[in-house]
Structure formats: C-alpha cells, structure tokens
Amino acid sequence: MDSSDALMARFLALHPRTIDLSLGRIERLLAALNHPERRLPPVIHVAGTNGKGSTIAFMRAILEAGGLAAHVYTSPHLVRFHERIRLGGIGGGHYVAEDRLADAFARCEAANKGDPITVFEITTAAALLLFSEAPADVLLLEVGLGGRVDATNVIDHPACAVVTPIGRDHAEYLGDTVEAVAMEKAGIFKRGCPAVIAAQDYAQADAVLCRQAERVGAVPVRVGNQDFSVHEESGRLVYQDETDLFDLPRPRLAGRHQLTNAGTAIAALRAAGFGDIGTAALEAGLRNVDWPGRLQRLVRGALAERMPKDAELWLDGGHNADGGRILAAAMADLGERSDAPLVLIVGLLGTKDAEGFLKNFVGLARSLVAVPITGQMAARPAEEVADIARTVGLPAEVAPSVEAALAALSDTIFDRPPRVLICGSLYLAGAVLEANGTIPV
Numbered sequence: 200m201d202s203s204d205a206l207m208a209r210f211l212a213l214h215p216r217t218i219d220l221s222l223g224r225i226e227r228l229l230a231a232l233n234h235p236e237r238r239l240p241p242v243i244h245v246a247g248t249n250g251k252g253s254t255i256a257f258m259r260a261i262l263e264a265g266g267l268a269a270h271v272y273t274s275p276h277l278v279r280f281h282e283r284i285r286l287g288g289i290g291g292g293h294y295v296a297e298d299r300l301a302d303a304f305a306r307c308e309a310a311n312k313g314d315p316i317t318v319f320e321i322t323t324a325a326a327l328l329l330f331s332e333a334p335a336d337v338l339l340l341e342v343g344l345g346g347r348v349d350a351t352n353v354i355d356h357p358a359c360a361v362v363t364p365i366g367r368d369h370a371e372y373l374g375d376t377v378e379a380v381a382m383e384k385a386g387i388f389k390r391g392c393p394a395v396i397a398a399q400d401y402a403q404a405d406a407v408l409c410r411q412a413e414r415v416g417a418v419p420v421r422v423g424n425q426d427f428s429v430h431e432e433s434g435r436l437v438y439q440d441e442t443d444l445f446d447l448p449r450p451r452l453a454g455r456h457q458l459t460n461a462g463t464a465i466a467a468l469r470a471a472g473f474g475d476i477g478t479a480a481l482e483a484g485l486r487n488v489d490w491p492g493r494l495q496r497l498v499r500g501a502l503a504e505r506m507p508k509d510a511e512l513w514l515d516g517g518h519n520a521d522g523g524r525i526l527a528a529a530m531a532d533l534g535e536r537s538d539a540p541l542v543l544i545v546g547l548l549g550t551k552d553a554e555g556f557l558k559n560f561v562g563l564a565r566s567l568v569a570v571p572i573t574g575q576m577a578a579r580p581a582e583e584v585a586d587i588a589r590t591v592g593l594p595a596e597v598a599p600s601v602e603a604a605l606a607a608l609s610d611t612i613f614d615r616p617p618r619v620l621i622c623g624s625l626y627l628a629g630a631v632l633e634a635n636g637t638i639p640v
Contacts, residue, residue, distance in 0.1 A: 203297055206304040207280060210318050225320040225350045231310040232324065235331035236353045240270065242338045243471050244354055246346040246384040247363025249522050250397065250460045253452060253490050254363050255339045257464035261484030263291050265476040267336040272326050272351070274319070274343050277492050277516075277629035282639050284326045287335035294640070295329060303329050319343050323350040337471070345373050347386025359471035360387045360417065361395045363463060364456075365404040366521030367552070377401045385411035391418070393470035397463040398422045400521060420470050422462065427469075429462025431455070436485065438465050445478060450485045453494045454529035461485055491639040492516045492628035494529055500635035505605040509616035511539065512605075514632070516625035518547065520555030526622060527559035539618040540565040544604045545588070546572040546627040549579040556623065558591040565617070567595040568604040572627050584623075601631055 229236050243258065245251050252273055262269040268287035276282040284295040295303075303325040311321060323343070330338055337358070342349045346362075362384050365377060373380045381404040388394045394417035399405040405421075412419040420426045427440040436447045436458055445465070450457045468476060497503045497512045506512050517526045530541055541564045547553050557567070569584035581597045588595035598604035601621060608617065621631055632638065 203280065203300040203304055206301060206308065207322075209308070210304070210321060213313075222348050222350070222352065224314070224316045225324055225353060227314065228307065228311050228316060228321065228324045229327065229353060231312075232307065232328055235324075235328045237355075238331040239327065239338050239354070240330075240335045241358035241471060242340050242354045243359045243361065243467055244340050244342070244351065244357045244387050245361045245363065245467075246342040246349075246387050247361070247397070248366040248380065248384075248519065249517070249525060250363035250456065250463070251341050253457060253460040253493060254361065254397075254464045254467070255341055256452070256488050256490035257450070257461050257484060258339055258468055259285075259292075260488040261464065261468060261476060261480055262337060262473070264483035264487065265473075265480035267473075268292065268334070270330045270333070270335045270338040272323075272330070272338070273341045275625055277625065278633050278638055280322075283322070284329060286329065286333050287337075299329060300325070317350075320350045327353075337473070342384075342387065345380075345383035345386070347383050349387075352387055354389075356389060357387070357392050359393045359395060359467050360389065361397070361463065361467045362387070362408055363397045363460065364400050364521070365408075366400065366519060377404045378407050380404070381407035382411065384408070388412050388415050388417040390416035393418045393420050395420045395463060395467045395470050396422065398459050420466055422459075422466070427462065427466040429458055429465075431458055436461060438462050440466065440469065442474075445481055447478075447481055448485050451488050452490060453496070453533075454525065455532060456525045456529070491637070492625060492632060494526070497631075497635055497637060500637050502601065502605060502631065502635040505602065505609075506619065507609055507613075507616060510608070511616070511618045513618065513620045514628055515620065515622045516628035517622060518551050518556065518624050520552050520559070523556035523559040526620075527563055530560075530618070530620060531563060533618065534563075539615050540613050542608065542617050542619045543567040543593075544570055544598075544601055544619060544621045545584055545623040546570045546581070547579045547584050547623040548572070548575065548577045548626070550577055551579075551624075553579060553584060553587045554591055557588050557593060561592045564593060567593045568598050568607070569595060570598050570601050570604055570627075572624055573600075573630060575624075575626050578624075578626075601627075601634065
C-alpha cells in the first residue's frame with residue numbers, strides 16, 4: 200500500500216487545494232463510505248476565529264484526566280498531517296498510525312471514484328471514517344473554515360456546538376464584516392443542541408450568534424448571561440455556572456486569553472453531558488494541557504541553543520489582527536512580570552492583514568526581523584513584511600531564515616537578555632518546531 204505521504208501527494212495533484220464551500224461533495228463521499236458520520240461518539244463541534252484549538256486542548260486534557268477517551272480532529276497540522284487526527288484512548292490518545300491513515304486515505308480515494316472533491320473534504324472524510332471505527336467517549340471536532348458549509352458540518356445532532364471569539368479573517372470566503380463571519384460560524388448550531396457562545400470581542404458578533412441560535416432552535420449557553428462566568432482571582436481561575444462554582448489553578452497555557460478558552464471548554468463539556476467530571480479532573484486538565492505552537496516557550500532544542508545567554512524564546516502561530524492583539528497583550532503581561540526587550544521574528548502569508556497584525560506591537564517590541572516562510576507559495580516576501588513593519592512604526596530588518604535571525608542576536612547589544620517571539624503563521628511555527636527538534640506528540 201502507498202504511504203499516507205504518497206497518497207496525500209496524489210490528493211494534492213488530483214484535487215483542488217483551494218477552498219470550495221459546499222457540503223454536497225463530502226456528503227456524497229460519506230454516503231459511499233456507509234455514513235461514518237452517523238457512527239460516531241458524541242460530538243462537540245467547535246468553530247471560531249481564535250481559540251478553537253486551545254479550547255479543544257483544554258477539553259481533551261480535562262476529559263483524559265477524568266478517565267475518558269477523546270478523539271480529536273484539528274487543522275492545520277504543524278509538522279505532519281497525522282497531528283490532525285488523534286484517536287482517543289483511556290489514559291491518553293495518540294496520533295493516528297501511518298498504516299491506519301494510509302488505509303483510510305486509500306478507501307476514501309476508492310469510494311470517491313475520481314469525482315470532484317477538495318483535499319480538505321476527502322481528508323475530513325478519512326478522519327470521520329477512522330473515528331467511526333475506534334471506540335471513544337467523545338469526538339472533539341474543529342471546523343476548518345467558517346462553519347455553515349465547512350466539511351465538518353455534516354453532524355446532524357452534536358452533543359454541543361461551540362463558537363470561540365470571532366474576528367475578521369478569511370474575508371474572501373466569510374465576508375469582510377464581523378457580522379458576516381459570525382453568520383458563517385453560527386451555521387454549526389443545530390435545533391435542540393446546546394450552543395456555547397464564548398466571550399466575544401465584538402458585540403455585533405455576540406448579537407448575531409445569539410440571534411442565530413434562537414432562530415434555529417439551539418439552546419444558547421452564554422458567558423456572563425448567568426449561564427456561566429470565568430475570571431481570575433488571586434492567581435486562580437474561578438468558574439461558575441447555574442449549579443456549581445470551581446476554584447481552579449490558572450491554566451498552564453500562557454496568556455490571559457487562555458482564561459476565556461479554559462472557561463469555554465468547561466462550559467462546553469458540562470453542556471455536552473460531561474458535567475459529572477469532578478474538580479480533580481478539571482484541576483489536572485488545566486495544569487497538564489498542552490497545545491504546541493501557541494505561545495509556547497522553547498527552552499531546549501537546536502534553535503533554543505542558538506539564543507544568547509538567559510534570553511527567552513517563544514513561538515506562536517497567531518496570524519490575524521485579533522490574534523496579534525491577543526499575542527501582544529500576552530507579551531505585555533510577561534513584560535510586567537519580568538521586563539525584557541522584545542524582539543519579533545515574523546513571517547506572514549500574503550493573504551493575511553499584515554498591517555493589522557503588526558500594529559499591535561508598536562511601542563511594545565524593540566525591533567522586528569522579517570523572515571521568509573519556506574515552501575509556501577502564498578508567503579509574503581520578507582522584504583515586504585519589513586516595509587509594512589516600518590510603515591506602522593516598528594524598526595525592522597530582514598534575515599534569510601529564522602536560524603540567521605537568531606544568530607544575529609548574539610551580535611546585538613541589549614541592556615538585558617532579550618525575549619524573542621517568533622510569530623505570524625502556523626506554517627512558520629511548524630517549521631520552527633521541526634528545526635528545533637520539538638515534534639508534537
């Protein structure tokens with residue numbers, strides 16, 4: 200049998216990588232596969248612009264700490280495609296094995312019979328097929344893009360639908376207003392199913408989500424609306440809903456935004472029928488949660504060893520304007536606890552709002568080094584990123600690679616060891632993890 204990499208290469212050659220929003224193609228393929236989407240454990244379906252992956256990571260950590268098995272589907276991957284499909288198991292799940300992934304790809308290719316379908320659609324079908332054939336207590340299913348006509352939106356009756364904070368991204372597909380994006384995300388709400396709505400950064404988004412939930416007959420569960428609340432108190436996370444109050448440790452994931460994501464995760468689990476998970480599992484989940492490439496500190500590895508003595512190296516895949524705002528706030532919080540000159544190493548795609556992302560760091564970052572994203576045709580040239588940075592008021596230069604940018608730091612005089620943040624793209628984050636030898640497991 201061909202390897203999964205060989206089959207993926209064939210998918211990329213035969214099927215469009217571009218996004219073609221329609222459910223008809225994947226519904227046809229799933230029918231040919233005898234409807235694996237109808238043979239799944241309870242599904243928690245998660246959409247949103249920012250925080251989807253972190254919210255899922257919290258849910259998985261809590262569920263596993265409670266002795267439950269959780270399948271997980273996320274995208275994109277950082278290093279290998281296998282990261283998108285985690286098969287649940289008691290005591291912790293594992294990324295799909297090569298032989299099982301290759302077999303699922305081959306079966307989907309055969310069932311599709313050469314009909315038109317996108318790469319994301321056929322690989323999502325493969326994931327659903329794998330999940331249907333392995334026992335688990337729950338499937339945590341992340342939307343790829345939007346929600347309404349995303350390939351994952353083939354679940355008729357999820358245990359819960361979740362929408363994390365919404366911002367402007369993928370305007371060419373979802374619309375150029377927050378209201379338009381919210382309408383697309385709200386497309387995962389289903390009649391009679393809980394619809395957990397996280398704290399939103401835009402009142403317009405919250406209003407659209409609530410209105411759409413009520414329109415389709417979903418059961419809204421809203422933060423701050425007496426349904427649930429979450430806040431920090433004395434360095435602890437306090438979660439409260441109509442029936443319980445939990446005094447929990449601050450999440451392991453860095454950044455104040457992770458309080459919102461952790462609270463949303465707890466609310467979603469309770470709305471989906473996992474309310475009997477006890478305090479011990481909640482505490483363990485928040486302490487042990489892991490989500491690579493999202494405000495991740497690299498302390499060991501090939502790239503970390505290139506850092507000046509006592510300097511910090513951080514990595515984040517945030518890439519849109521709201522993600523930049525959240526990331527800048529997290530860096531500011533770190534600066535308040537331990538002051539250090541902030542240096543950005545940035546790579547961006549040409550499809551992203553570079554100015555909107557970078558302006559969040561004005562007055563916060565000491566300097567910026569723009570680098571290319573190798574192997575990405577849509578990558579914005581490093582010289583262009585540097586020009587945009589200078590336009591918004593950030594001192595900027597260019598380096599041919601992340602390695603070169605880090606090496607140049609040793610020749611720079613700082614009054615204190617610097618804090619270095621590599622950011623701007625999940626593709627860049629994946630390349631950094633691979634180069635550092637920090638492979639997600």
